[in-house]
Amino acid sequence: xxxxxxxxxxxxxxxxxxxxxxxxxxxxxxxxxxxxxxxxxxxxxxxxxxxxxxxxxxxxxxxxxxxxxxxxxxxxxxxxxxxxxxxxxxxxxxxxxxxxxxxxxxxxxxxxxxxxxxxxxxxxxxxxxxxxxxxxxxxxxxxxxxxxxxxxxxxxxxxxxxxxxxxxxxxxxxxxxxxxxxxxxxxxxxxxxxxxxxxxxxxxxxxxxxxxxxxxxxxxxxxxxxxxxxxxxxxxxxxxxxxxxxxxxxxxxxxxxxxxxxxxxxxxxxxxxxxxxxxxxxxxxxxxxxxxxxxxxxxxxxxxxxxxxxxxxxxxxxxxxxxxxxxxxxxxxxxxxxxxxxxxxxxxxxxxxxxxxxxxxxxxxxxxxxxxxxxxxxxxxxxxxxxxxxxxxxxxxxxxxxxxxxxxxxxxxxxxxxxxxxxxxxxxxxxxxxxxxxxxxxxxxxxxxxxxxxxxxxxxxxxxxxxxxxxxxxxxx
Amino acid sequence: xxxxxxxxxxxxxxxxxxxxxxxxxxxxxxxxxxxxxxxxxxxxxxxxxxxxxxxxxxxxxxxxxxxxxxxxxxxxxxxxxxxxxxxxxxxxxxxxxxxxxxxxxxxxxxxxxxxxxxxxxxxxxxxxxxxxxxxxxxxxxxxxxxxxxxxxxxxxxxxxxxxxxxxxxxxxxxxxxx
Numbered sequence: 121x122x123x124x125x126x127x128x129x130x131x132x133x134x135x136x137x138x139x140x141x142x143x144x145x146x147x148x149x150x151x152x153x154x155x156x157x158x159x160x161x162x163x164x165x166x167x168x169x170x171x172x173x174x175x176x177x178x179x180x181x182x183x184x185x186x187x188x189x190x191x192x193x194x195x196x197x198x199x200x201x202x203x204x205x206x207x208x209x210x211x212x213x214x215x216x217x218x219x220x221x222x223x224x225x226x227x228x229x230x231x232x233x234x235x236x237x238x239x240x241x242x243x244x245x246x247x248x249x250x251x252x253x254x255x256x257x258x259x260x261x262x263x264x265x266x267x268x269x270x271x272x273x274x275x276x277x278x279x280x281x282x283x284x285x286x287x288x289x290x291x292x293x294x295x296x297x298x299x300x301x302x303x304x305x306x307x308x309x310x311x312x313x314x315x316x317x318x319x320x321x322x323x324x325x326x327x328x329x330x331x332x333x334x335x336x337x338x339x340x341x342x343x344x345x346x347x348x349x350x351x352x353x354x355x356x357x358x359x360x361x362x363x364x365x366x367x368x369x370x371x372x373x374x375x376x377x378x379x380x381x382x383x384x385x386x387x388x389x390x391x392x393x394x395x396x397x398x399x400x401x402x403x404x405x406x407x408x409x410x411x412x413x414x415x416x417x418x419x420x421x422x423x424x425x426x427x428x429x430x431x432x433x434x435x436x437x438x439x440x441x442x443x444x445x446x447x448x449x450x451x452x453x454x455x456x457x458x459x460x461x462x463x464x465x466x467x468x469x470x471x472x473x474x475x476x477x478x479x480x481x482x483x484x485x486x487x488x489x490x491x492x493x494x495x496x497x498x499x500x501x502x503x504x505x506x507x508x509x510x511x512x513x514x515x516x517x518x519x520x521x522x523x524x525x526x527x528x529x530x531x532x533x534x535x536x537x538x539x540x541x542x543x544x545x546x547x548x549x550x551x552x553x554x555x556x557x558x559x560x561x562x563x564x565x566x567x568x569x570x571x572x573x574x575x576x577x578x579x580x581x582x583x584x585x586x587x588x589x590x591x592x593x594x595x596x597x
Numbered sequence: 598x599x600x601x602x603x604x605x606x607x608x609x610x611x612x613x614x615x616x617x618x619x620x621x622x623x624x625x626x627x628x629x630x631x632x633x634x635x636x637x638x639x640x641x642x643x644x645x646x647x648x649x650x651x652x653x654x655x656x657x658x659x660x661x662x663x664x665x666x667x668x669x670x671x672x673x674x675x676x677x678x679x680x681x682x683x684x685x686x687x688x689x690x691x692x693x694x695x696x697x698x699x700x701x702x703x704x705x706x707x708x709x710x711x712x713x714x715x716x717x718x719x720x721x722x723x724x725x726x727x728x729x730x731x732x733x734x735x736x737x738x739x740x741x742x743x744x745x746x747x748x749x750x751x752x753x754x755x756x757x758x759x760x761x762x763x764x765x766x767x768x769x770x771x772x773x774x775x
Contacts, residue, residue, distance in 0.1 A: 161624060168617055172610075179610055183603060220621050227617065471607040496611065503614040510621055523701050523712070595691045595715045595769055 158219045159211050165223035166207055170200040173230025176472065180238045183473025192237060195256050196230070202263045209267050213274070214585035218518060221584075224511045225562060225577045229259055229570070231504065232563035234472070235484070235492050242478035251484050251565045258567035262574035269578035276583050280526045283337025290330035293323035294373075298380060311383050324377075324386050325559070325572040328393065328537050329579070335394055336529035338366070339401040347402035359406065367407070370394045371414050378422050384429060385544050385556030391415055392540045397533045401525075436554040454481045458490035458549050469497030484565045486557055489549045504563075505546075512539040518584040531583050534576045681734060681760055681773035684713075689769035698773070702728035705766055706739070719743045719767035725752070733757045734773060736764060743767065 177196050181188050203226050210217055237252035247253065273279065279286070296313050297303035304314040312320045339346070346363055374387035395411040422429040431450040438444055439452035439459075446453075457480040464475060477483040477491035484491070493501045515535020522528040538561050545564075548555035559569035684696040684703075696703075696713065704711040706724040715724070721741040727734055737755040738745040745752045746765040763770050 165617075165620065165624075168620065172613055172617060175610060175613065179606055182606065220625065223617075224621070227614075468608065468611060471603050472610070474603065499611050500614065503611065503618060506618045510618070514625075523704070593686075593691070593694065593696045593713045595686070595689060595713070595717075 156211060156215055158216060159207070162207060162210075162219035162222055165219065166203060166226060169223040169226040169230070170203070172227055173200070173234070176231060176234035177237060179472040180234050180241070181473070183471050184238055184241045185473070192252065195253065196233065199230075199233075199256055199259055199263070202260055206263055206267050206270070209270055210581065213270055214581055216585050217581040218514055218584035220510060220514050221577050221581055224507050224514075225574065228504070228507055228511075228562035231492065232488060232560075232565070233259065235477075235488055235495070235563070236565050238473050238495070239478055239484040239491065241473065242476075254567075255565050255570075258570050261567065262570040265571050266574040266578035269575050270582060273579070273582055276527055276530060276579065276586055277524065279333050279530070280337050280340070283334055283341070286330040287334035287338070290327045290334055291373075293327040293330065294377065294381075296323045311381050311386060322559075322566065322568040324381075324383070325566075325568040326575075328389065329534070329572060329575055331390060331393060332397070332530060332533040332537060335397045336526055336533055339397055339529055340525045342366075343401040346398070346407075347404055359404075359410075364410075367394075367398070367411060367414070371411070371418065374415070375418050375422075378418070378429065379426065382426075382428055383557065384419075384422075384432065384554070385548075385558035388415070388544055388556065389537065389540055389558065393533060393537050396536050396540075397529055400532050401529055432554045432556070436551060439551065454487065455549075455551065455555055457481070458487050459551065461490045461494040462550070465494040465497045465501075467498050469493075469495050469500055471495060485559060486545070486564065487549060488560055488564045489546055492563070505542075508539070508542050508561075512536070514584075515580050518580055518587060521587050522583065523587065527583055527586065531580060534580055538573065538576060680732065681758075681775055683774055684771055685774050686769060686771045687763065689767075691769075696771075698734070700729055702726055706741075715767055715769050717767045717769070720769075724766055727758070730755075730757075741766075 173196060174193060177193055178188060181192075203222070207222065210222075233252055233255050236255050237250075240246070240250040240252045245251065297311050299313075302313050304312045304320060311322055311324050313323060314320045346359060346366075370391060374391040377383055377387040377390070391411070395408055398407045398411070399405070419429070423433045424430065428450060431447070435444055435450070435452035435455055439455050441452075444452040445456060461475065461477055461480055464470060469475070472495050475491075475494040477487075477494050480487050480490055489501070489504075492504065496503075512535045515531055515538070519528045519531025519535065522531055541558055541561055544553070544556055545558050545560045547553040548558075559566045561569065561573045682698055684698055686692050686694045686696075701712075703713060704723065704726045705713045705715060705720075706722050707714065707716050707720045708722045711723070721739070721743070723739045724741040725736060725738050725745040727736050729735075734757065735755045736745065736747060736752055736758050738752045746763075747756060747758065748762050749765075758764065758773055760775060761772050763772050
């Protein structure tokens with residue numbers, strides 16, 4: 121076994137690893153210039169990631185066009201330069217950050233761009249009209265936002281001070297699409313705001329980060345009353361009625377999202393995030409039981425009273441009935457075409473650019489998983505899921521290794537929000553749960569989602585750097 | 598471009614994707630399977646690898662919930678010359694080594710997450726932790742198999758650590774100094 125592990129700690133050469141370069145070392149400690157093993161590992165993984173992304177675009181062109189067009193390859197190369205820019209920034213400001221998050225996010229982003237580009241070819245879009253060029257531009261903005269986050273937030277505990285402010289920001293962002301004139305309704309859901317005709321933005325995506333910060337700060341401050349007291353019933357300790365307030369407020373918030381913004385997925389995402397963070401903070405199963413029954417009751421009532429929710433449930437249960445398939449607004453046509461696409465892909469897929477994902481409506485955003493599944497097959501789809509698993513597992517690991525309670529909760533919350541979002545989208549496309557409109561993190565076309573997820577990656581990187589910057593002492597018996 | 602070439606290229610791409618995933622998994626293998634311990638384990642309960650997303654440490658931390666903020670404020674307020682500034686190892690492998698005390702809690706154990714990692718036969722994965730509570734350093738035993746001793750007495754509940762008192766974890770003893 122080598123003398124370092126993946127966490128980059130040297131266990132044999134020096135008894136005390138040096139603290140952060142910014143901190144002045146106390147007397148009696150030597151400051152050693154360590155080779156940046158973690159960053160070097162990241163560099164090689166990033167090279168591989170960029171190679172995967174470039175070959176995906178080239179394969180799309182070979183499969184769909186039969187020739188290589190250098191223009192988009194060059195645009196993709198520009199993105200690689202930015203990713204390496206983030207890598208170099210981390211060499212200076214976050215030397216001990218996790219080396220796996222950045223390459224994984226890069227590959228996911230690149231696969232998304234390649235698939236969106238393939239759909240553009242099928243639709244005959246090019247230039248600024250095409251979703252892929254816009255996706256590359258948004259990716260560039262998102263990576264720059266991530267670099268900005270790394271530079272701006274040097275210690276995640278700063279966020280703890282702004283707990284209630286971020287709660288307020290989350291609420292404001294959620295309410296923005298409801299403002300007349302600013303908000304825009306697309307396909308029935310009112311979750312976008314538009315700046316003229318050139319760009320739309322989904323503020324709810326950014327709100328999930330603010331909510332994670334708020335929940336983490338709030339729970340660290342208040343979890344004693346939420347976890348210690350209560351009566352025991354059915355082998356579980358249930359909270360007192362007066363401690364139910366926060367749960368009920370978040371529940372009401374997600375129900376309001378379902379009713380007013382007509383967005384089932386976002387509601388599920390926020391509520392699930394709160395429940396999991398509550399569970400991690402208090403380690404009491406009764407919160408999960410209470411919360412899930414509240415949400416299921418709400419969803420059932422919504423499915424009976426709200427037409428669009430009812431249609432979603434019907435599509436989920438009987439998608440192949442003629443009546444559902446032919447129903448024009450809100451029928452199961454999209455769902456069924458997505459399933460046909462996945463079936464057409466089979467085990468190894470039709471090959472980049474050689475399937476027909478363009479039959480499914482919106483194959484580049486909500487249904488990008490079905491498009492990728494058709495062209496890369498089960499083997500490729502499972503590779504994508506494995507990447508998500510690794511990304512989320514690193515996030516949990518960072519939370520687990522954290523030294524302060526706020527950092528622990530924030531790490532778990534940010535990682536879980538990615539996991540839950542992937543589950544909601546993929547579960548919807550594969551008919552495990554009713555289909556709801558959420559973006560697949562990093563893959564789907566959409567600027568707000570990209571920015572939010574890259575900021576999540578930047579925050580997790582920052583957390584992991586702080587975790588490892590702690591002075592450590594290793595005693596081998 | 599023939600069908601066969603495209604098929605081979607497609608297979609090559611999928612292979613590349615999986616090679617990337619396994620490269621990552623290989624690089625973090627010690628996180629998945631735990632760090633290798635030098636000697637044979639006699640301590641059965643502590644043998645769980647540090648991986649696995651357990652809620653237990655978070656729950657344990659709940660006992661001192663908000664201690665981070667409250668303790669930090671307390672330390673700033675007291676700030677007297679009485680507060681210890683370092684931890685000194687007095688016996689064991691690294692006798693004489695000093696460890697700076699900040700304001701963050703210090704975890705002790707065999708797990709690679711710990712601030713002070715003691716890898717010997719007597720230390721549990723998460724053995725004990727020290728935290729600043731109202732300006733005083735406290736020690737808490739985290740249900741370790743072989744116990745934590747403060748001046749020879751086994752620590753059962755969190756207790757404050759006087760300056761110069763001997764704390765024993767496994768085969769290592771240390772004390773707090775100004």
